[in-house]
Amino acid sequence: MDVDLAVLTLYPSKKKMLWMMLTSFAFSVGGMFIIQDGDVLGYACFGFFGLCTLVSGLMLMPGANYLTIRPDGFTSCTVFRTIDVNWLDVLEFRVLTVAGTSTVGWIYQPHYQPKARARKLAAAMSGVEESLPANYSVPAQQLVALLDKRRRIALEEGTAVRWAAGGIDLPSRWPAAQAPAKGE
Structure with missing residues (x-):
């Protein structure tokens, strides 16, 4: 594996x-x-x-904060609030530095419509449309490289399709390529 x-x-x-x-x-x-x-x-x-x-x-509570990277995208959870991002919706990842602290931000594909006004404002202020709340104990540049690599592999393999569109049945080099259970 x-x-x-x-x-x-x-x-x-x-x-x-x-x-x-x-x-x-x-x-x-x-x-x-x-x-x-x-x-x-x-x-x-x-x-x-x-x-x-x-x-x-x-x-500090278990399950309150995490970043899970899957074949179809990633889930970021902060204080039990999650956002799911599909690789198909991401144009690029970037290192974002605010007040001397670096984190990971990204720009969505032009077709992505949710929260368009808020994303436009965020991009005007920071250069990215959305960002991770933490680096999860990984330097920002390494986390950008990891996310870029996972996104590239998923797009090459076709595992970036949305789970509802049948991504579960796609052959993949990703182990256990199945939809995560609710809450994972």
């Missing part, structure tokens, strides 16, 4: 999520001290960093 072609699921760093949660908690405690001093700014600090603590705690 070619390991490069296995259905692959990547996860973000738990250490970074835990660090973010603890740092946010410390700032929310600092906000409580500011409130005790009578400053209204303490409420904003406590509210914002309390929410950050809650969200980063949710991100």
Whole structure:
């Protein structure tokens, strides 16, 4: 079996999520001290960093964040919200750098219509129409190369067809080329 072609699921760093949660908690405690001093700014600090603590705690839960790369495309999940992207809809992947942090973004094919206005605005601001929320413990340039490779193989083999269009029955070098179960 070619390991490069296995259905692959990547996860973000738990250490970074835990660090973010603890740092946010410390700032929310600092906000409580500011409130005790009578400053209204303490409420904003406590509210914002309390929410950050809650969200980063949710991100530590199993199944909350992942990137799964399949024969027909990939699924990105952040805080239990998923987006599915088919290889047929992607024109190209790019490294996107925002505030010194690099991540992976992509541009959709011209035929792709969902969220057209939002994608146009995103492209005007960042140069990509959509991006992954994390690098899943892989440097951005390597993740772009991996996604490009998987997309190229799927397009060459014809496994990039939508599962509803019969992709399950296509012969493939991808092991276990079958539609993922709901929630995977």
